[in-house]
Amino acid sequence: MSIVEETLVLVKPDGVARNLTGEILRRLEAKGYQLVDLRMLQPERELLEAHYAEHAGKPFFGPLVEFMGSGPVVAVRLAGHRVVEGVRTLLGATEPTVAAPGTIRGDLGRDWGASVVQNLVHASDAPETAARELALWFSRR
Ligand code: IDP
Ligand code: MG
DSSP states (O other), rough: OOOOOEEEEEOOHHHHHHHHHHHHHHHHHHTEEEEEEEEOOOOOOHHHHHTTTTTTSSTTHHHHHHHTSSEEEEEEEEEEETHHHHHHHHOOOOTEEEESSTTTTHOOOOOHHHHTOOOEEEEEESHHHHHHHHHSSSSSO
């Protein structure tokens, strides 16, 4: 049985600035996931605050929104069997320090000693989250 689902992936400003967009998308495509839609944009503060609403009030919320608005991001609608879980596995742990080798954040992410908050890429953490996030990022210009 093959149930196709969708997820939202964001190549964050550090990923775009470090010219890693191609490498990150290459890894997702190599796994067999389909690029259904893709756009580059400079996200507005309102969009970022809605996207990260679950983290409002945490100490890193301000720096996170600031960082995410610091440059263009690439938003991707990605499809595949259990793609939400699969992409989270490809990303690795949130903090590059402990992300396993072989993962995107483990191989390419930089030590937070120099760049707290930065970790190259976002991916939805559950199918319901993906639906909410895809509506946010792909319904406005
Ligand atoms: P995730 O991106 O792996 O799902 P979340 O806990 O949802 O991680 O956090 C959202 C983003 O906020 C992370 O990707 C990272 O950029 C940033 N972040 C999370 N925890 C911390 C922290 O403890 N210090 C600084 N930044 C953090
Ligand atoms: Mg998260």
